[in-house]
Amino acid sequence: MASTEPKTVVIFGATGIQGGSVAKALLSDPITARQFKVRAVTRDPTKPAAKALIAQGADVGDLEDKESLNSILTGAHALFLVTNFFETYDAALEKRQGKNVADIAKKLGIKHFIWSSLPSISKIFSYQVSNNKFTAAAHFDGKAAVDEYIQSLSIPSTVVRLGIYVDVLLDFIAPLPTNPLSYGLCFPGTSNWKTTLPIIDPSADLGKFIKIVLLNPDKTIGQSYNLAEKYYTLDKVSSILQQRGLKIAPIPVELETFKSGLAAKGVPEFFQTTMEHIIQYIIEYGYFGGEGIDAGLELVNEALTSLEDSCKTNSKIGELINQQ
Structure with missing residues (x-):
């Protein structure tokens, strides 16, 4: 007779955008709430959201500490893992963290490893700079390397790759102080306005995907999924922002101007080139x-x-409108 006890799902980064969405979806859906017990894990216990979660019984997990991971994953049926490149801008560290979790998952016999990844750009596209080929985006390739590592260990797994966050689009918006418009949606080049971007609101929607992945392991284990609500052109993005009340239009910029804009927002120089x-x-x-x-x-x-x-509902867009 099958056990009626709920299966434990460990969610790493439960106070973040992705992990928070997954935890909320599993806890708020009556079906998943009956079938799964959420074990929330936070990386940074000093954050206010983490303190609140810890008070509710969440664990603190160090992705660099295998003993910590062993303790957290013991008794778990499944896990959802996302690593955060932007905490350190260190792709090698992020890759090592993913592999650490995979090693413990293999050791403990985790039945379903759900890994939030990105495409391997180096396999799709190579750049030639000073006659030296190099990896275009180390954090994309670092995550993709963890895909391969999980597969090499024969861990039952599902890989999800998220499209572009709505908030990331805001990084392309710049004020235009000498223009009748308030803002420009700035993008390098003059003929790329029909370029399509797969866009997702991860806080609202990632959990909707992941709970189905967990409920249907026979279908989803061994698969990878690209997740987005829809593809949008930059023209369409600009139009939607205008309808929201933002005085904005697509503005083509030179590459160096684009990188300078990123620098003004505090983006490190190496990551300006990555972008x-x-x-x-x-x-x-x-x-x-x-x-x-x-x-x-x-x-x-x-x-x-x-x-x-x-x-x-995006508060950052509301702030931009108020500053016009």
């Missing part, structure tokens, strides 16, 4: 390297959040 290469890759090959999002969309049985709806 340059990612954009070139997207223009030539598409964000998912030519793959679509249909398989991911077929998973969900709930409505996803459109860019229009995300813009209505």
